[in-house]
Amino acid sequence: MEVEVKTLTPLWTGGAKSGAVDRVHETGIIGSLRWWFEAMVRGMGGNACSPEQAEQKCIYDPEKPNKGICHVCEIFGATGWRRRFQLMVNDYTEPDHSITKVMLENCRYIDSKGRTRVPTWYFPGRLDDKPRIGSLTLRIRQTAPDFQTAIIGGLLQFMADWVAIGARAQLGFGVFELPNGRLDTRPLYERLIANAGNCTYTRLPSLQNIFLARIWLENATVQDTFNLKYDIRQLFSGQQNKSLRHFIMGTIKGERLVAKVKISRPYGNGLIRVWGWIPKEAGVYKNGWNREKVVDAIYQYLRKNYTLEVWREMDSPRDTVTPNISSAQAFLRSILGLREEDYEA
Template sequence: MKEFTVKIKSLTSLWTGDADRKNTTLRETGIIGSLRWWYEALIRGLGGTACDPTDTKCEGKNHCDACELFGCTGWARKFRLEVKKINNETILQLIKLREVEDVEWGLLSKTLKIIASWGAIGGKIAEFKYGLIKIVQNDLERFSLGKAQLKKYLKKQGTSVENPNITRFVFINKDLNYETTKKTKDELHFLKGQLGKAKRYFYKTFNGKPYRFFAYAENDNEYNRMIGFLSKSGVQFVKGKEIIGELK
């Protein structure tokens, strides 16, 4: 098959514009950038390499496991993404440009599921009002993600940075209220952005109510503090490791 469709419904706006344009047309770049960001986090969590395409990126044949599918200078992306909006559904069309391995479709499918169940997509995902989606149809569902298959696939070459890594994420979808969110980001001050560094917590509302929170630590020490704090606060949260743990 040459082409796969993923239909999504956006629960909140998808930011796909840039500074000079209003959010009227859906743009592939915003979606693909965000999709890649989650894909990299997943790849790192699975033990593969993933560079930072905005900074320390790969070039040419010796590239990381994320560039293998998404491309870099001298190595073309294996698929093209077309984004169409029909009524209130957004259609993502993934069109094969070169040979794509089943495991790569499987990884993309997993990435989309993580985004829909736990995360957010598009530009400005750090802002509360953007990026919540629901998957309506996923043609990539048929591609499973097996451990053995994955082990063979990950080459662990190229440039790699350590973060974000899905195994150092926490996700909250239940019992979320404004106080918990505030306490969490006050107590875990490292999640707040600093000069030249983006914040690492993401808070989402839906219909004006707290809906979802996710954050990531950059090292084990931070991660343990995060888990310790959330455990004490009694909030139900899910660890990134548990999400990967679903792999067979």
């Protein structure tokens, strides 16, 4: 399978070991595909290990049930079990030299020593470490005869519709389109249905805790992306909320905590994507904060300050397409763009 991808915001796919990005690297793309597949498998109650926790990672063992491999590792690989597909990139992109330091000129904050500061987000890169713009061709090949590469195609279509690909989505990178038309999402849906089970995940990304949104702001610039990021951080300001703020928006320095809310750079005449996940259970919820209050604060902020084009969230009155979809299957069909009448019970 060959899929042409065109960047709508610059793409940053993570460096090789040297740290240099001289071409688009496959690992960042595969990492983001895996992240969304995990969230979907968990949402359907399927079996997904958590790669962040080493003791829970899958290790191939022919003696164990399912060979010791979860539904995600089954496709994306694990120790002793190779990935069921190979992804090769034909890269026609160019470095985006317009990417520089972003200052938040209109904002001020008081630092811990009482000094007034202008918040700044750097793109921490050298000249040879730039995000890239343009076209690339993804060549996806099965490495096992029973694997359908169309499952990966479905994931790409979902990501083109709602989110971003590659690394550093928190810096607004990786929104893309598929210029040669839509890819079928049914093989992905059918695979997820086949993997469905009764597991619940209250602390990991899943269909039950993600949100997908798109806002519009006339003549939006990169500055607006970073202003919005700053403003969402401020929704959770206050000393007693510091750990909550870092939990939701990440830590700025060193990025020890990755932001759970991502905001794209503007594309297509002022569109900005905002998406993320907020778990139901977390140790940082104190002083009346919980998932509902966090998500609602973000939603209300976007609705008040921007044209909110769309907001998708499972089992929520906030969803602007179909509110209160309590079935994970139905919500999945909806965000995959599948026609409801094709799946009537």
